[in-house]
Amino acid sequence: MMNESRSYKSLLNAQIGLIFYLVTLALSFVSRKIFLDNLGVEFIGLTGTLTNILGFLNLAEFGIGSAISFFLYKPLQIADRGRISELISIFGYVYRKIGCMIGAGGIVVSLFFPLIFKQTPMEFGIIYFVFYCYLGSSLIGYFINYRQVLLTADQKNYIVTAYFQTASIIKTLVQILLAWYFKNLFIWISIEFLFSIISCLILNWKIDKEYPWLKSNLSDGKRLLEKNPRLFVYTRQIFIHKIKDFLLNRSDEIMIFAFVSLKMVAYYGNYTLIITKINQIISTALDNVSAGVGQLIAEGDQQKIMKVFWELTAIRYFIAGVVVFGLFHLLPPFITLWLGSKYLLGQSVLILLMITVFVMQTRGVVDIFNHAHGLYADVWTAWVEGVVNLAVTITAAYYLGIAGVLLGKIASILPIIVFWKPYYLFSTGFKLPVKVYWKQTIRYYFLFAVVFFLFTLLSRWVPFKPERNFGNLIGYACLTVLPFTFCYFFLLLFGATGMKDFLGRFFQLVQLLKNKFCR
Template sequence: MATILNMVETRTEKSVRNAKVALIFYLVQILLGFFSRKAFFDYLGSEILGLNTTVANLLGFLNLAELGIGTSVGYFLYKPLFEKDHEKINEIVSLQGWLYRKIAYFMLGVSAILMVFFPLIFAKSPLSLWYSYSTFGVLLFSSMLGYFFNYRQIVLNADQKGYKIQIVVQGFVVVKTIIQILGITYSAFPYVFWIVVELLSAVITSFLLHRLLKKEYSWLKGNVACGKSYLKKYPEVLKKTKQAFFHKMGGVILSQSSPLVIYAFTSLSIVALYGNYLLIVSKVGALMGAIFNSTGAAVGNLVASNDRKRIIDVFWELSDSRMCISTICILCLFYLTNPLITLWLGANYCLGKDFLLLFRFFVKFGGTSSIVNKESWLSVVCFLP
C-alpha cells in the first residue's frame, strides 16, 4: 500500500511540476503574443498576417496524416517506461520514426503539388507570390524537422518530463518572439527578418531538443531502418492510431478549414481579423491545457498499473472539471472578447456580435481549441484493457 501511495504522490508531483512550467510560459507567451500581433499589424499589415494564417491552415490539413500516431505511441511507452525496459522503448520509438518518415515523404509530395496551385489559390491576394512560397516553405521545413528528428521527444512526455520540453522549446520561442518584435519594428525589411528568424529558430530548437534527449536518455537510439520490422511485433500501434485518429480528426478539420473558407469568400484582411479571435481563444485554450494536459502522462502511467476502477474515476473527475470550467470560459469570452480587441488593437479590428455569437457556438461544439478538447482522455479510454 505504501508503494502505491508513493507512486501516486510521484505522479501528482510530476503533474504539478508540468502544470507550473506550462502555466508560467503560458503567461509569458500571452503577453508577448499580444505585443507581437500588434507589431505585425502595424509594420507588416493585415494582408501578410492573413496570409500567414491561411498558409498555416493549409499545412495543418497536411498534418492530418499524423493524427493519432503520437497519442498511440505515447500510450505504448507508458508500460516500458514504468518497467524501465529500454529495449522495448527503443523498438517503439524506432517504429514511430519509421511511420513519421513515411508521413513526411507524403507531406512533401502533396506540398509540391499544392505549391503548383499557389498562383490560383492566392490570386485574390495583392501580395507577391514569393510571400506565399517563403512562408509555406519555412513552416513546412519546421514541420519536417519534427517528423525526421524531433519525434523522440515523445519519450519525455510519456515519462512525465514534458516540463523539460517546455523549458527548452517554449523558452526559445519567447526569445525568438522578442527578437522578431524588435526586428519587424526597426528592420528595413521586416518580413524578411521575420522569416529568417523563424527558419533559424526551427533549426536551433531541433538541436536543443536533440541535446536534451541525449542528456536524459543516453540509451535512446531510434533505429528508423528497422521500424518496419517492429510493425509486425507491435500491430496494436496502428489499431490504436486509427481509434485516436477519429477522435481528433473532426475538431482539427473544423478549426483548420474555417480560415480557408473565410478567405475563399472574403479576403486575407478578414482572415487576419478572424485570427484575432482565434488567438484569444487559443490562449484561453492554452490555459486550460496548462492546467489539465499535464495530467495526461500521469493517467497513462496509471493505466500501466491496470487499476481500471481508479482510471475510470480519475477520467470522469477531470473530464467533468474541464467541461465545467470551459463553459465558464465560453461565457466570459462572449462578453469580453470585443472589448479586449478594442482596447488592444482598436474598434476597427473587431467583427460583429452576430459573428461572435456564432463563433462561440463554433468553439463550444466544434472544438476550435483545447477549451473543450478531451482528446487525451478519449485516447486513454480507447486504450483501456
C-alpha cells in the first residue's frame, strides 16, 4: 500500500503539473513576444541579468532545504509529527537568518550597480527598482514560505504547483495587458512583486489546512539545531554542491553579459526559455518521484530499489533523446517564425546546447538516488567542476562568445556527471560494481546515437520547409520527430533494461487514477 501511495502521488504530481505546464507554455511564448516588442530587448536582458545576480545572493540558502528534505523522509514514513515539527522549526529559524543575510547582501551589491551597468543604456532608476522588487520577492519566501519544504518531501508538490502556477498565469495575463496599453516598466515589475506576496500568503493558508497539527516554533529553532549535528554536516556538503550547480546552470547570462553584450543575453534567453519550459515539464513528470525514492530507500528493499532505478533511467534516456532530437531540428525554425531570423544564434551554439541538455537530463536519476542515500561527501567534485567551468569559460568566451560559455559547462560536467557520480552511487549507495551501471547505460547511448544520425539524414528528404510558416513546421515535425520517437521507444523497449517495467507500472497507475476519479 505504501508503494502504491508513492506511485499514485508521483503520477498525481505529474498530472497537475502537466495541466499547468500546457497553459503556461503557450502563455510564455505569447508574453515573451509582447514584452520584447513593448518593453524592449534591453529591459528583458536586464531582468535576466538581475535575476542571476540575485541568484548568487541566494547561494546562502543552498543546502539547508535539501538537508531538511532528506531528514523528513523517515519521519513522514512513520508519521512522527513531533519530529516533523522540530525539523520545520529548525528550517524556519535558519531561513530567517539566511533571509537577513540575503537582504543585507542585496543592499551591498546594489551599491556597485553604477560600475556593473555603466555601459547599459537603461536608467539607473529602473535598474534599482527592478532589483529591489526581485529581492523583496525572494525574501518573502525566506520569512513566510519556508514550510513549503514539507509539501515537497511529502510528495504533495501538486499543491505548490496549483497555487503558484495559478498566480503566475494571472500575473502574466495582467502584465501582458498593462505592457500592451501602458508600455511602462515600473508597472510591469510592480505586478511581479505584488503577485509574489499574494501567492505566498495563499500557499501558507493551504499548508495550515493540510497540516493542522504542524507546530513550528522559530524561537526554539536554534536549540533544536544544536541537537541535530548531522544537519550541519549534510548542509555544508550540499551547500558546496549547490554552489557548483548554480555556476553551471545560472551563470550563463552573467558570463554572456560580461564577454558579449546585454543584447545577446536576451537572444540567448530566447533559446533557454524554450529549453527551460521543456525541462520544467520533464521535472514535473519525473523529479516528483524524488520524495518517493527517499521513502523507498528508507524501507531498504534492494531488489525493489534497483528495479525502480532502471525504470526511471530508461524513461529519462527516452525523454532526453526525443527532446534533443526535436530541439535540434525544430528550435531554429521556431525562433525564426516566433521572433524573426535576426534572433538566431549559430549552429555551433545549438550543437553545444543540445549536448548540455542531453547530459543534464540523463543525470537526473543518479542525482535523485544519490540524494535519497544522502551521498554528498564528494565535495571535491564540486570544486573541480566549478574551477574547470570558470577556467574554460573565461578563456573560451573571450574568443568564441556564447559558444565559449557552453564549452566551459560541457568541459566541467562530462568527467564528473557522466563518470564519477554513477560510480559514487553504485559503489557507496547500492554497494554494487559500477560495471553493472555501464553494462546497461552503454546501450542507451548507442541506441540514441544510431537513431539520431539515421533520422537526421532522412530529414533532408522531408518536403516541408519549417522556416516558412507554422504549418510547414508542424508537417516537418510530424515527419521527423514522431517517427524518431516511435523508433527510439521500441529500440529501448526491446534493447535496454527498464522500459518494459516502466510501461507496466504506468498502465497500472493510469488504471488506478481512472478507478479513483470515476467512482
